[in-house]
Amino acid sequence: MDDLVVTGGRAGGQDDPGGTTAVAAVEPAAAAPAGRAPGAPAEPGAGGIGAGGIGAVAAGATVVAAGRARAVFVVVCAAIFMSNLDLFVVNVAFPDIHRDLGGGLSALSWVLNAYAIVFAALLVPAGRLADRYGHRAGFLLGTGLFTLASAVCAASPGLETLIAGRALQAAGAAVLIPTSLALLLDATPPARRAAAVRGWAAVGGLAAALGPVVGGLLVEASWRWVFLINVPVGVLTLVAGVRVLPRLRKAAAGRLPDFVGVLALTAGIGLLALGLVESSSWGWGSARVIGALTAAVVLLAGFVARSARHPAPVVELSVLRAPGFGPAVVALLLFSVAFAAMLLSVVQYMDEAWGWSALRIGLAITPGPAMVPPVALLLAGRAVGRFGLGRVAGTGSVLFAAGVAWWALRIDLHSPYASSLLPGMLLTGIGVGLVLPTLTAGASTVLPPDRFATGSAVVNMSRQIASVLGVAILVAVVGSPGRDEVVRSFHHGWWFVAATALAAGLAAFTGLSRGPARPAAAGH
Incomplete structure (x- = not known):
């Protein structure tokens, strides 16, 4: 029989900064209401040992078999991999979409814009509603929407249908992403939550590493395969999700959002x-x-x-005021501005200055994202346990800035890849592996279980808005340079990226040096 693990916070401990004590809920027995405010006394008649008694855990917690917790991790990460991979492969398909469906660059840009706007706008409302009506139902709904929308995109007869399909994809992702993290946190014991979040984020990094290459290979057959590949993955995730995802008790009845x-x-x-x-x-x-x-x-x-x-x-301001949450979100927002601008800049430079093909660009980018999973899983957690969240995230931001500054100092029209672009790509990959999983874990693990999805939605919404901002500013800085000006223009863009990453490091060093946002030695 599988070992049992208890999810929820520990009274007064670092994993539960609010000092929450409540009744443990044992699946499939009725759970304690998750909507009770942290620190509130248990309701009369609640089952279990009793409020504040031996073994009491955070409200909304559940007891999950260790084997099933691993199955939950696999299911939610399959969906996260699918949705994150889609973000990176679509860019590679742009030229073929343009040739097949027509439309000018301005119209074609809405294939990306529609996704960005709908995704950013719906993340927080979707997370809030999922906290009320159930993370499992939200995850399955989001996965189903994303899968259906992918089929619509693959079968699009024109640009308008493709844009509508991308908007529907974004709606599905807006429900899927925060509920996936919430389900993972629900099914993971407090001591391992930060490590689980790092694993969850590392899956996104792996998708980022494979995205450009996978996109280039799929486009060789047809750009429609970029979307069609999501359909079997989504269907399998839905079938597995129905079987293994835990049925947690919903929040207590109350007003609608x-x-x-x-x-x-x-x-x-x-x-x-x-x-x-x-x-x-x-x-x-x-x-x-x-x-x-x-x-x-x-x-x-x-x-x-x-x-x-x-x-x-929709968003309880108390969530934003949770100790450590605000500083982590600020640092994450600044770093995400730098990350989005960096990724676009290096792709555009290899295309405009070096004239490389999409597949060659994808292969050239891969070493950076490939550094993220091992750094996040093997190094970041141990470093946080020893040095603290703020120092690890700050150091990662500085390494990221150093990698981009290397490009500004060493890259020209004829510089070899191995000595100019590759070293900076490796440094930025190490920086991302230290920063993104660490700050995501720091922001997520300071909240009570019944606000996991809301907090995750706020974190991801800030990253999405930051990405749009980073791309817009980079385009304004670089402009549309001619052949003679391309190197100098991109150097200006890289100095902007490096400065923004340093600002993120400063925010992490100063705002996260101490406090509950530091998941010391979590998972080790």
């Missing part, structure tokens, strides 16, 4: 992304960009004000 707030948040993030994405074509000073960004600021400010007074807000 603030749907006016959902609309304000969705419209605000959508307009912000629209203004940033279109700034290069419309112009930063154009009425449309200024209008979109102004309206976004007004809507998001109204959303924050409404969340502060609504009895059931």
Whole structure:
């Protein structure tokens, strides 16, 4: 028989900074209500040992067999791999999509823009609703939507259908990604949660490493295979998910989330992304960009004000005020700006300056992302346990900045790959492996179990918005240089990336040196 592991926080410990004590919920018996505020006394009649008794764990916890916990990890990571791989392979397919479906560059760009806007806008509402109605149901719904949308994209007769399919993919991913992390945290004992998050993030890094090469190989057959490959993976994940994902008790009944707030948040993030994405074509000073960004600021400010007074807000401001959560999100946002700009810049440079093919570019990029899984799984956890979260994330940011600065100092039109681009690619890969999993774990593990999906959604939304911002600023810095100016223009872009990464390191060093966000020795 499988060993049993108990999920949830430990009273007053570092894994449970709120000092939550509540009744353990044993599957399949009825669980203690997960909606109770951290630190609140147990409700009368709750089963188990009793509130604050021996063996009490965090509200919303469950007892899961160790073997089943491993199965949960495999299922959620299969879906994460699928959704993350899709983000990287689509870029490789752009030229073939253009030749097949037509449309100008501006219209074609919405294959990416539609995904970015819908994904960023729906992450937090989807995570909040999943916290209320169940992480398992949300994960299965998100996986099903993503799989169906992939089939729509693969069969698209025109650009409009492809863009609509990409928007539907984003809606599925917005539900899938936060609930996948929430399910993983639900099924993992407190002492191993940070390690589980690092593994979850490392899967995304592996998808990033394989994405460019896989995309190049699939496009050799047809660009439609970039989307079609998701269908069998999604179907298998759904079948396995129905069998192995635990049925956790939902949050206590109460008010529905603030749907006016959902609309304000969705419209605000959508307009912000629209203004940033279109700034290069419309112009930063154009009425449309200024209008979109102004309206976004007004809507998001109204959303924050409404969340502060609504009895059931989409985002509880207490989540943002959790010790260690805010600083981790700020550092993660800055680093994500640098990461998105770095990835676009190096792809564009190899295409514009060196004239390399998509497959060759994919192979050249691979060593960097390939460093992420081993660094995240073998080094980051031990380093955090010894030096603390802030120092590890800060050091990773500095290494990332050093790799990009190497490009600015060493790359020209005729520099060899092995001595110019490759060393910087390896340094950026090590930096990503130290920073992204560490900050994601630091932001996620400070929250109570009934807010795992909401916190994960906030983290991922900030990364998505940062990615749009990083790409927009890079395009503005680099511009559209001619052959004689391409090296100098990209050097300017790389110095911007390095400076932003250093700012992320400073935020990590100063904001995360101490406190509950540091998952010391978690998983070891």
